[in-house]
Amino acid sequence: MTFFNESSLLNQISEGDEKAFGKLYDFYRPSIHRFVCKFLKSTDLSNDICQEVFMKLWEDRLATKDIHAFKPYLFTITRNHTFNFLKRAAVEDRIKTEVVRWHYTSTNDTEDAIIAKEYQQFLQDVLDTLPPQSCAVFTLCRQQGKSYDEAAQILGISSHAIKKHMVRSMKVIRFAVQKDIGIA
Numbered sequence: 001m002t003f004f005n006e007s008s009l010l011n012q013i014s015e016g017d018e019k020a021f022g023k024l025y026d027f028y029r030p031s032i033h034r035f036v037c038k039f040l041k042s043t044d045l046s047n048d049i050c051q052e053v054f055m056k057l058w059e060d061r062l063a064t065k066d067i068h069a070f071k072p073y074l075f076t077i078t079r080n081h082t083f084n085f086l087k088r089a090a091v092e093d094r095i096k097t098e099v100v101r102w103h104y105t106s107t108n109d110t111e112d113a114i115i116a117k118e119y120q121q122f123l124q125d126v127l128d129t130l131p132p133q134s135c136a137v138f139t140l141c142r143q144q145g146k147s148y149d150e151a152a153q154i155l156g157i158s159s160h161a162i163k164k165h166m167v168r169s170m171k172v173i174r175f176a177v178q179k180d181i182g183i184a
Contacts, residue, residue, distance in 0.1 A: 006070055007068075009023060009024055010024075010064040010065055010067060010070060011064075011065045013058075013061050013064050013065075014061050014062050014063070014064045014065035016061065021057075021058060021061070025054055028071075028074055029050055029054070032050050032053060032054075032074065032075070032078050033046050033047065033050050035075065035078055035079075036049045036050060036078060036082050039082050039083075039086065040082065040085075040086075045085075049078070049081060049082055049085060050078075052081060053074075053077055053078050053081050056077065056081070057074070057077070122176075122180070122181070123173070126172060126173050126176045127139075127169075127173075129172065130168075130169055130172060133155070133157075133165060134165045134168055134169050135169075136155060137151055137155065137162055137165035137166060137169065138165070138166065138169040140154060140155070141162070141166055142166075148162040148163060148166070
């Protein structure tokens with residue numbers, strides 16, 4: 001139920017009467033806000049949409065004098081504006097997700113591959129400084145995942161010897177990592 005003559009108020013608004021617009025705003029804003037809030041579930045976003053709807057109404061005020069059913073007109077504008085907002089938000093969210101995903105995969109895959117290759121080369125260079133038997137033990141145990149017993153069987157030496165070779169290899173690798181890469 002309106003407390004004013006709506007058509008007279010719309011005529012006044014079309015002529016630029018800000019007080020008339022203020023009355024219309026004060027009357028319809030709460031119901032418009034509730035309507036928008038049902039879709040957006042956010043008071044802040046609903047406030048923004050309400051402001052935008054009423055700004056649009058003010059900018060198009062010359063057309064208000066030709067409106068015969070204002071409330072349905074206002075709610076239609078509000079619904080359309082809200083749905084457009086949701087569509088834009090969905091598209092922007094999809095775009096952001098796609099850009100982040102693309103950036104992450106392209107950047108990290110390339111960088112990770114380069115870093116992994118550098119670390120592999122560093123490890124191989126360190127292994128090349130080891131005696132051949134220690135290098136073979138390390139390759140079997142660490143790179144191929146063999147147990148000490150399996151490596152001992154393959155190389156024809158004792159498990160105790162495998163352990164000694166691994167301890168020596170790990171000391172050399174640890175020293176090289178600390179010295180050359182700076183990782184403790």
